Amino acid sequence: MKYRQLDKIIAIEPGKRITAERTLRAEEECLLDHFPRFPVMPGVMMLEALYQAAIWMIRTGDDFQYPLVLLREARSVKFGDFLAPGETLQIRAESIKTDGLLTTVKASATKQGRTTVSARLLLERCSCNDPERLQTDQDVRQRAKKQFQELFGPLLST
Numbered sequence: 001m002k003y004r005q006l007d008k009i010i011a012i013e014p015g016k017r018i019t020a021e022r023t024l025r026a027e028e029e030c031l032l033d034h035f036p037r038f039p040v041m042p043g044v045m046m047l048e049a050l051y052q053a054a055i056w057m058i059r060t061g062d063d064f065q066y067p068l069v070l071l072r073e074a075r076s077v078k079f080g081d082f083l084a085p086g087e088t089l090q091i092r093a094e095s096i097k098t099d100g101l102l103t104t105v106k107a108s109a110t111k112q113g114r115t116t117v118s119a120r121l122l123l124e125r126c127s128c129n130d131p132e133r134l135q136t137d138q139d140v141r142q143r144a145k146k147q148f149q150e151l152f153g154p155l156l157s158t
Contacts, residue, residue, distance in 0.1 A: 015061020067140035
């Protein structure tokens with residue numbers, strides 16, 4: 001992920017719920033244009049933080065079986081507050097329904113007890129659909145596990 005929106009994972013119950021953090025830094029590129037005199041995290045990046053947390057929750061729930069977790073829908077998205085440089089988002093996501101490869105997630109982010117963004121996300125687990133000889137699925141799985149370990153540490157066997 002070029003724009004990693006999570007700094008660390010605080011707690012995780014694989015496939016069920018996750019809590020993560022994201023601190024906005026003053027030197028981030030997006031703040032140059034958003035906005036020069038009132039720098040705040042773009043709302044779409046706050047929504048992306050919810051999505052990225054949900055991805056890790058889902059991937060760890062099936063031991064990274066599916067290399068991709070795609071966002072199919074973002075429902076009931078509500079923005080409640082700005083996030084300025086130096087402030088930290090507390091991100092929470094919880095699986096509320098699974099139907100085959102589709103998972104519905106209730107997610108929100110807060111700062112100092114105030115909601116900055118909330119949404120219901122519909123996510124789909126899938127493969128890359130490349131020919132097996134290219135081993136794209138295997139490569140993506142390995143990269144995802146490495147990224148997870150950077151955020152949270154080694155995976156624990158269950």
